[in-house]
Amino acid sequence: MLPQAPPNAPEHRTSTSERGAFCIAHCTCGWKGPARRSRERARQDATVHSTEA
Numbered sequence: 450m451l452p453q454a455p456p457n458a459p460e461h462r463t464s465t466s467e468r469g470a471f472c473i474a475h476c477t478c479g480w481k482g483p484a485r486r487s488r489e490r491a492r493q494d495a496t497v498h499s500t501e502a
Contacts, residue, residue, distance in 0.1 A: 461502045463495035478502065 474482035482494035
């Protein structure tokens with residue numbers, strides 16, 4: 450059985466956005482990843498954040 454998050458813990462939903470030549474990962478908890486030129490690397494940042502949070 451997976452551990453349950455506390456009821457007041459923010460849910461981690463990630464997405465990416467583009468600003469010029471850069472892609473940035475964002476999370477609903479307020480986290481922002483570094484600007485990356487690679488969309489795939491920004492998605493990897495988001496995945497790492499979701500699994501570590």
